[in-house]
Amino acid sequence: MTKKKLFILVVAIVVIVPVVFLLLNRPKHPTSPVTEETLDSLEVIEIPEPELLYGLPVDSFQIEESKVKRNQFLADIFLKAGVDYPTINTIVEKIKPVFDVRKIKVGNPYTLFYGTDSLKQLKHFVYAIDNTDYIVVSLEDSIRAYRDVKEIRNELKTAAGVINSSLWVTMTEHDINPLLAIELSEIFAWTVDFFGIEKGDNFKVYYDELYVDSVSIGIGKIHSAVFHHRGKDYYAFNYIEDSLAHFFDEEGQSLRKAFLKAPLKFSRISSRFSNSRLHPVLKIRRPHHGIDYAAPTGTPVYALGDGRVIARAYQKRGGGNYIKIKHNSVYTTVYMHLHGFAKGITKGSHVRQGQLIGYVGSTGLSTGPHLDFRVFKNGKPVDPLRIDAPPVNPVKEENMEAFKSFIQPLKEQLDAIPLPSAEKK
Template identity: 35%
Template sequence: MNNRFHTPKFMVKAALGAGLSVLTLGGILWLSSGPPIKGTSTQATDVNTASSELTATLKTDLMTSEYIAVGAVPTEIMPEAIPPSDIEKMVTVSSGDTLMSLLVTAGATRSEAHGAITALTDVYSPKKIRPGLDIALTFASPTSIETLDTTRDVGPLRAMQFQPSVERIVKVSTAEGENLRYIAEEIQRPLTMKMARSTNEINSSLYLAAQNVSVPNDIMIKLIRAYSFDVDFQREIQKGDRFEVVYEAYYDEDNNLARTGEMIYGNLTLSGDDLQLYRYTPSSGFTDYFNEKGQSAKKALMRTPVDGARLSSRFGKRKHPVLGYTKVHKGVDFAAPRGTPIYAAGDGVIVRANRFSSFGNYIKIRHHSGYQTAYAHLKGFAKGIKKSKRVRQGQVIGYIGTTGRSTGPHLHYEVLFNGRQVNPLGVKLPAGEKLKSVDLKKFKVEQKKINQMMNDLKKPAALAQVQPN
């Protein structure tokens, strides 16, 4: 008899001893909890010689008794098998990481990682992945039937997903029925743009007043930059002044703020005087902020080329904090945390960008009309900043530091006119563009529309009602 159809005798004896009926059909041992089959003996050990009457009786017993195939399943019914769960992992991109190294370190084989990255290139360049990005990975369980390598703590890589922007989700997953062929897809999140308005009284600083009414940081920076040509935020802001800002806000499907757009309008009420600014693009094509008379807020130079800094030392005579004696301070100092970005105060060409005497890391820019600006004690220079490089106003050129003769992180900022240092906070700067003729008429129309929109935003539930034109 073939071994795979052999019925062990100890099973038969044990079954008969327990008062169960025994029958083998096709080599499978059946046990019946019913009464012994007619014509059989409870002492019999070989049921293959049972009479044909057994077959008829078995048909009846099969209708009334429970039979279990010995060797196929235990005598107790096994519950339905639960498939092993996938394993989820979250990895964060750090400086120096490559997508290949991240996937392999997380548990993917090089073959799986290569397949996923190759598929990804159809919708997103792996070179664009930056430090700080979170990537969700899905692996099969190491106990799944797909896993052949028992030394791995995870099974094959099944999916990879990340969100490079608030509007975009990128996903790579295995093709249906295949383990190592990956397909990529891009999912666009629908965002709704609405106009938002914020206003508050200033009790200590403009920044805190804006923070207290949840003005997004990027909108706050745009407001400060727009006014940085005319307003000395250290001396001119007083308790009881106010600000107002209107900006584009993009909301997701759950009505959560996803991102912001442009600042459309700003107003600073300083000592009772309103300084209103409207965003407008004239025929020149250069978008700017203009006051109610059509005069650009932009000047040749910014008075404050750093955001959120504290004026720590003014222009003029002072007792030097390191040398200990009184000498003329030919610039102004702005104290800020190490690494805070520094902006080019105006369009121009870099004439120096290196280490320079007691100034430490130092940049000097030549502007038009005889003006130059200088920036000292920098931690370092922005990428690409070097001598003869042309820069635009507001471009990041370096970062706050404490190199050279310095007692703490700050920016020493100078404005030079015809080679002589002048007070950056007091010098009269050349005005920007003034709208005329057709541009002025079109600006007045746009100004009226913005004013009407602001009135609508002041009404209850305005945020949900006012839509952009």
Template identity: 45%
Template sequence: MKNLKTLLCALLLVGATACGRQSANTGEAEPEAPENLLYGINVDDYRTETGEVGNGETMGGILNRYGISALVVDRLDKASREVFPLRNIRAGHKYTAFIHEDSLYAPHLDWLVYETSVTDYVVFGFHDNDSVSVRKDCKQYTLRRTKKSAVINSSLWGAIMEQNLPYALAADLEDIYQWTVDFFGIQKGDSFTVIYDERFIDDTVSAGIGRIWGAKFIQSGKEFYAIPFRQGGKIQYWEADGGSLRKQLLKAPLKYSRISSRFTYARKHPIYKVYRPHTGVDYAAPKGTPIHAVADGVVIFKGWGGGGGNTLKIKHAGNLQTGYLHLSRFAKGISKGSRVSQGQLIGYVGSTGASTGPHLDYRIWKNGTPIDPLKIPSEPAEPISKENRALFEFVRDRIIAELNGDVKPEERITQLDSLQLPAATAVSAAPATEEKKSEK
């Protein structure tokens, strides 16, 4: 019976969450989990106190207030380095102390739980013989599948805030569509619909979002679908026709900015007051805004570019070259000859050289000739393979049906691993395949 109880308690501690548990023990084993749990601890056995980490406060200082000696704090510091370094605590984060009183009513701290986020926490244990333990875990949460639509009035972030949607949706949608949707060309009336999992603690407290199960973004009347599907060992997002949303070049090398000047052969220079070519696109952004490589390549120039200030140039496949001008500084590890990957941090927005304010002057050359970065075509990555086509179309049709209307819960795609076509679909597809073979 005891073994069965132990098994049930272990399952309760693990819960239905997607987080893993890390721990480091140098003393007693943790107690079996009883029914009335808080952070996996029997709250009925303790008096609890909660507080928030103050500005400049350390874990050692908090523990000293509860009677934990400097020697034990040092032992805990060493035990927790691989799980959660004590120096990583931050002001404003909540902690809970679990205190028991001995026969003389003297208080003793057995556990102190520090919340690293809304969902995650670390349990520091203090046991007999001054032994310690450290356990990293997360609260149990439920996933609620949600579908939301919004019309954009100013920007994607503005629409997210106006509709009181999770802020993480904006970042995730920008990541998914960064090769396809021109977020600097957003117009009033553009819209999106997205299906996603939202995490809830105690069914009431929102704790972020999980997987995005599908999206439809409408820009200037054109629909861009995002269908999740696993190919090549990882889940990626695909267009409705099976083409990859991932392209050879990112749409832009930075986020959260605006276009202040476009590609032209006759722009009046804001400093020199003469008309001259401006064969690039200026993105106005705060100083220090991260800049990312738009494609894989090799750095061929890093240094002072005269009026361009701190300049970086990267050579890419297809006789393409990109330039990044007026940088405040270069990213760590970037030097001439360095190989960079698409999306890699390469520098930060600045106002060096002939510049009236912080911005990035972004340029592209093909075979040495400057071309408009906003008009360059970009080849997509490898599409859905022939052997995955039927299964992809099954997933696509269900996701699109859910995006465009209501579907029964049993008709939703709820997992992307070990997917198989329904028997009826597989059988009906077989004759068509044989016909195509016979036609050849």
């Protein structure tokens, strides 16, 4: 071995040996196994969800919002946004399968999504058809169009009110969606006389209100309600039996009765059932075996129950245009002074409960628009407001225990809702 090689070997040994020694004898730090506890102690950095508008990330675009103006067409909007005619023609063809562009309405909102660079090219166009549905035209890469629906959010709410004048007014007084009045009038149509609402009557209700973008779009499911009318509480519980939802009272009796309480909505009683009434035209006293509901001409009139039309005619010196419906072997109803008849209503036709049959008018011997409504039981006139039609389709006996368990917490919740003051806000 030459002296040079020997020198290199000695140097290598001098350098490497200390390094190996240090590596073998370096202080060892204890390691901790990864457990749920150690994971919990680690700092978690949460990445915020991107803000979306019509499913598109807001921070990725320059956004302009506007509304369709009078005499403005789809082509006008795209031309103003810098889109050329050939592209507009392609857009129209792409939209056709999902929306008729001729149905664009004045005042409906639309949104333009531009790129963030200096070119400001249109990337997406969105037209809102209504509160929930919208059309998206995407111009990125290739042109495509599709229809989508905004997320509808259910918010569980309670409402209560004491009536001063009308159910509708009470709703507005207590900042309750007035559409709830319509829902309650439908639910309790067979048990509460909404034309005879008295001061002090009250209601409590659990329901869902529907929201899109924090804006209410209507009333959803009514879970339970109670209406206090003329000293009595009428409960309604939304219960599913045989895969169908119905409203039942606390005893499991259906709130759907054989007859509606009244054949029209939102009116007032101008004359009640009487054996001696001063006739407003003839000025003589004679029996008035019906109920007069004052309402504007054209107000819809509905069949009180299922039945067959046995008369549809005109009586010049009496009831004017009138319809007579035979419901069963016991009951017959008559609707008089009609302005006209609903389409398809002829003698012999069958009608369903709540079906439109005609419109309030002032034909015949009448001083103004109203419906003269009469009920005959076994051929004899009876007071329509005193009909106590039996309920139909009660909860089945084998389901009664489950029904009782289902409604118990709902009833407790309803009873616990405080009634607001009857005074106006």
